[in-house]
Every structure is written in C-alpha cells, then in structure tokens.
Amino acid sequence: MDRPISLTDPQREPAADARGTAPFEADLAAAGGTLVDPDFLLTPMAVCRMIYVDGKPTDWLHLYVNRVWQEQRPDTTFVGKLASELFPGIVDLDREVLETFARVAAGGPPERFTRYLRSAREWFDVQTYSRRPGYFVAVFEVVSERIERERILHDAQRRLSLAQSLSRSGIWDWDIPDGKVFWTPEMYRLLGLDPETSEASFDTWRAVLEPADLAAAEERINSSVASRMPLFNEYRVRWPDGQTRWLRAYGDTIHDDAGVPRRMLGLCIDVTDLKHLSQQAADANAASLAKSAFLATMSHELRTPLNSIIGFTTLILDGLVGELNPEQVKQLTIVKRSGEQLLELISDILDIAKVESGGLALRQAAVPLRALLHEQCEALQPVAAGRGIALELTECAEQLTVNADSRRLSQVIRNLLANAVKFTDEGSVRIRVTKLESTVRIDVEDSGIGIAPEELQRIFTPFRRSDDPRSASRTGTGLGLSISRSLVLAMGGDLAVESRPGQGSVFSVTLATGAEAGA
Numbered sequence: 001m002d003r004p005i006s007l008t009d010p011q012r013e014p015a016a017d018a019r020g021t022a023p024f025e026a027d028l029a030a031a032g033g034t035l036v037d038p039d040f041l042l043t044p045m046a047v048c049r050m051i052y053v054d055g056k057p058t059d060w061l062h063l064y065v066n067r068v069w070q071e072q073r074p075d076t077t078f079v080g081k082l083a084s085e086l087f088p089g090i091v092d093l094d095r096e097v098l099e100t101f102a103r104v105a106a107g108g109p110p111e112r113f114t115r116y117l118r119s120a121r122e123w124f125d126v127q128t129y130s131r132r133p134g135y136f137v138a139v140f141e142v143v144s145e146r147i148e149r150e151r152i153l154h155d156a157q158r159r160l161s162l163a164q165s166l167s168r169s170g171i172w173d174w175d176i177p178d179g180k181v182f183w184t185p186e187m188y189r190l191l192g193l194d195p196e197t198s199e200a201s202f203d204t205w206r207a208v209l210e211p212a213d214l215a216a217a218e219e220r221i222n223s224s225v226a227s228r229m230p231l232f233n234e235y236r237v238r239w240p241d242g243q244t245r246w247l248r249a250y251g252d253t254i255h256d257d258a259g260v261p262r263r264m265l266g267l268c269i270d271v272t273d274l275k276h277l278s279q280q281a282a283d284a285n286a287a288s289l290a291k292s293a294f295l296a297t298m299s300h301e302l303r304t305p306l307n308s309i310i311g312f313t314t315l316i317l318d319g320l321v322g323e324l325n326p327e328q329v330k331q332l333t334i335v336k337r338s339g340e341q342l343l344e345l346i347s348d349i350l351d352i353a354k355v356e357s358g359g360l361a362l363r364q365a366a367v368p369l370r371a372l373l374h375e376q377c378e379a380l381q382p383v384a385a386g387r388g389i390a391l392e393l394t395e396c397a398e399q400l401t402v403n404a405d406s407r408r409l410s411q412v413i414r415n416l417l418a419n420a421v422k423f424t425d426e427g428s429v430r431i432r433v434t435k436l437e438s439t440v441r442i443d444v445e446d447s448g449i450g451i452a453p454e455e456l457q458r459i460f461t462p463f464r465r466s467d468d469p470r471s472a473s474r475t476g477t478g479l480g481l482s483i484s485r486s487l488v489l490a491m492g493g494d495l496a497v498e499s500r501p502g503q504g505s506v507f508s509v510t511l512a513t514g515a516e517a518g519a
C-alpha cells in the first residue's frame with residue numbers, strides 16, 4: 001500500500017472512535033504485536049548484570065549483545081566478559097558511566113547520556129533501562145563521527161560569526177528562482193533596518209537604497225549573475241536617522257548542474273569611513289598641488305618687477321643718472337638690500353613649492369668638489385671678514401667628485417656657510433671634506449652659538465627658527481635648512497647636524513662619490 005494515510009483517510013476506519021485502541025487490537029496482533037526482536041534492530045544493544053563487591057557496584061557483565069553490535073565488532077567476544085575486560089580502565093576513567101548504570105540497575109528510571117568514553121576513545125549515545133533489579137539494558141550508538149562533524153561545523157560557525165562580528169560584515173543569501181532573500185542580523189543593521197520589524201527582501205533593499213544609486217547597483221547584480229563573474233557592488237543607503245552610509249558588497253552566484261543560476265551569496269561591509277578618508281586624501285592632494293602651482297606662478301610674477309627695482313636702484317647707485325648725496329646713497333642702499341632679501345625669500349618659496357609638488361628637476365653629474373667649495377668660500381669671505389671670523393676650506397683632494405646637481409649643491413653649501421657665519425660671533429668657520437668608502441662627507445663646522453638638543457630636528461621644518469634669543473635676533477626666514485635638506489635628499493644624499501649650545505655646530509652633507517672618482 002503506497003498511499004500515505006492521512007487523518008481523513010477512510011482506511012483509518014473506524015474514524016468515529018479513533019481515540020479508542022480496541023478496534024486496532026486484532027490488526028496489531030496480526031502485525032506480530034509490540035515485541036521487538038533485538039537482532040532485527042539496527043541499533044546496538046546489550047543486556048548486562050551489575051557486579052557488586054561489598055554491596056557496591058564495581059563492574060558489569062555482558063549477558064547478551066545483539067547482532068548489529070557484534071557485527072560492528074566482529075573480533076570481540078562480548079558475552080561473558082566484564083566491561084573492564086572489554087574496555088580496560090572503564091571503571092576508573094569513565095566512572096560516571098558505571099554510576100549511571102548502577103542507578104538504573106538499582107531501580108532508577110531510564111536514563112540517556114551522550115559522552116566520550118575515555119577507555120574506548122569513542123563517543124557513545126546511550127539509553128538504558130532496567131526490567132529487574134541488578135540488571136540493565138543499554139541501547140546505544142557510537143557517534144564519534146557525528147560528534148566530530150558537529151564539532152567541525154560548530155568551529156566553522158564560531159569562526160564565521162567571529163569574523164562577521166569583528167569585521168562588522170553582513171551576509172546575504174538570495175534564492176534566485178524563488179526571489180527569497182536571507183540576511184544575517186548584521187546585514188539588517190548595515191541597511192539601517194531592525195531585524196525584528198523588517199522583512200528581508202529585494203523590495204526592502206530597494207527602499208533603503210539612495211535612489212540615484214539604485215539602477216547601477218541592480219545592473220551590477222544582474223550582470224554578475226549573467227556573466228558568472230564575482231559581484232563587486234557599492235552603493236549608498238539611507239538610515240532612518242537621516243545618515244547616508246556607503247556599503248560595499250561582494251558576492252558570487254551558485255549554478256546548478258544545468259548551468260542555471262540558483263543562489264547568490266555574499267558579504268557586505270560599511271565603507272563610509274574609507275570613502276571619506278580617500279576623499280579627504282584626494283582633496284588634500286589637490287589642494288597641495290594647487291597651492292604649489294599658485295606659489296610657483298606668484299613667485300615668478302613677483303620676481304620680474306623686483307629684478308627691475310634692484311636693477312634700476314643699482315644703476316642710480318652707480319651714479320649713471322647723476323650725482324647722489326650721501327643720504328640718498330644710504331637710503332637707496334637700504335632699498336637695494338631689502339630688494340635683494342625679498343628676491344632671496346621669493347626664490348626660497350619657489351624652491352619649497354617645487355620640492356613639495358615634486359617638480360624639482362635635478363641634473364645629476366660627477367661634480368668636482370674642491371672648485372665648488374672654494375668658490376662658495378670666496379663668495380662669503382667678505383661677510384666673514386666683516387664679522388671678524390676666519391673662514392677656511394681645509395684639505396680637499398683635487399680630483400674628488402660627488403654625484404650631485406652642481407647648481408643645487410652650491411646653493412646648499414652657500415646656505416650652510418651663511419648660517420655658520422651668521423650664528424658665529426667669534427672664532428672660525430671651516431669646511432672639511434672626508435672621503436668615505438662610497439660616499440663623501442662635507443662638514444661645515446662653526447664655533448658659534450650652537451643649537452639646543454630639543455631644537456635639532458625642528459630647525460629643518462619650513463619657517464622654523466630657534467627660540468634661542470641669540471638666534472632670533474638675526475635675520476632669516478627659517479626656510480634655508482628645510483630647502484637644503486630636501487635638495488640633498490633629492491640628490492640621493494643626507495644632511496645631518498650635531499651641535500652643542502655655546503660651543504658650535506657641525507652640519508654634514510653626505511653624497512655618493514661621483515662616477516669618475518668612484519670608478
């Protein structure tokens with residue numbers, strides 16, 4: 001009879017007093033009654049007698065095991081064996097098992113337990129009951145494989161939920177033919193929805209999506225399904241509190257054997273902060289480039305008229321337009337000096353802008369060092385002499401070259417020498433050159449006011465000047481060292497400083513040896 005019996009099936013007759021058992025008794029007897037033949041069961045079972053010593057349960061003896069258990073352990077003879085013989089150590093290692101059977105054998109109610117038997121090294125699921133004091137029946141199954149599977153599943157679930165909660169990612173699962181959607185609680189939260197009151201569906205999703213992003217987001221999903229390419233989607237959603245959040249979804253489609261798309265599974269994260277950061281970075285970069293471009297143009301525009309002012313002042317001072325009285329010479333000299341200072345400042349600002357915008361073009365070559373240093377010393381000699389300071393270039397080998405841009409290296413040395421002279425009231429300024437293995441070190445050493453340890457790194461910051469009053473009283477913009485260091489770094493070298501307040505400073509430029517010298 002294939003037809004299943006339903007509650008309204010006429011074959012269940014007599015339905016009128018279906019609650020009574022009497023009408024089925026004959027039928028039941030014909031079916032062989034309720035007696036169970038243990039040898040037909042597919043579940044192992046054993047009948048045992050409890051062994052007592054001094055009235056205490058100590059072990060149990062197997063009186064019978066059914067066929068399936070015997071078939072599962074063909075090499076073991078159970079009947080007539082004590083549990084401790086079959087599973088050495090069971091009485092001590094698995095004390096609770098003995099205690100459970102003892103309770104049942106002593107007339108207790110049936111019990112069920114699932115536990116790992118250390119003596120057998122297997123998981124057992126056991127039901128036990130007793131029909132006569134001192135005896136018990138155990139119906140059981142070895143469930144190690146199931147437990148192991150459950151453990152693996154449980155571990156995987158724990159890892160997954162940990163990953164989800166730590167990464168705040170939501171999982172979505174779309175049954176394509178049915179159109180049904182499943183969301184994890186985090187997925188609702190990402191969409192700004194309450195899992196208790198909202199229903200997971202495409203309509204719900206559409207309703208929270210920023211209308212301007214909807215068409216593109218749907219298109220990306222459809223084309224991912226059609227092209228069998230993984231989904232990468234980004235869209236904005238509106239939360240009930242008015243916030244707009246950016247979500248990013250990754251997904252993949254599962255197809256059946258016939259190639260029909262069945263499910264799309266994916267993960268969703270909130271990338272609002274990331275979006276803001278990258279926007280800020282892009283804005284900052286654009287602003288910095290705009291500032292550098294502006295400074296470069298401005299500096300150029302300022303220099304042209306300034307050169308005229310200096311040029312014509314020089315002409316007048318040279319007497320080319322007539323005699324000047326001493327007061328006129330004095331005042332025009334101030335105009336000229338101020339003009340030159342302004343020009344220097346503008347050149348510095350232009351350099352800073354070029355360095356920051358990456359627009360600094362260097363012409364690296366093997367630069368003969370001695371000539372370059374000599375020239376810079378000569379140029380500064382009058383200023384040093386005016387301050388009563390000895391300025392000298394100590395030994396520097398004639399053929400020594402460094403890998404540098406000659407014009408920019410001159411600028412760096414000029415700046416270091418000018419600082420050394422400016423911040424030294426008595427004593428000397430020296431340039432010393434040391435050839436190292438593959439580099440050359442140029443030390444500009446003075447016996448000046450020195451720099452406090454806490455100022456040492458700060459002085460390389462643009463516009464930063466030492467707080468020391470002996471330094472602050474001297475003219476300057478605080479740009480020279482910043483530019484010098486950037487230039488030396490751009491030439492592949494380094495600029496370092498060592499100093500002791502009151503004793504002097506040493507600024508050291510290290511550069512790679514020039515090609516000829518290094519060869």
Ligand code: ADP
Pocket residue numbers: 415419420423446448449450451459464465466467471472475476477478479480481482505
């Ligand atoms: P400026 O000399 O125009 O102030 P710099 O960038 O060249 O700018 O130097 C920054 C600061 O570093 C100076 O203001 C000064 O406080 C300190 N400094 C630079 N060189 C020396 C030096 N040789 N001795 C003492 N202090 C120095």
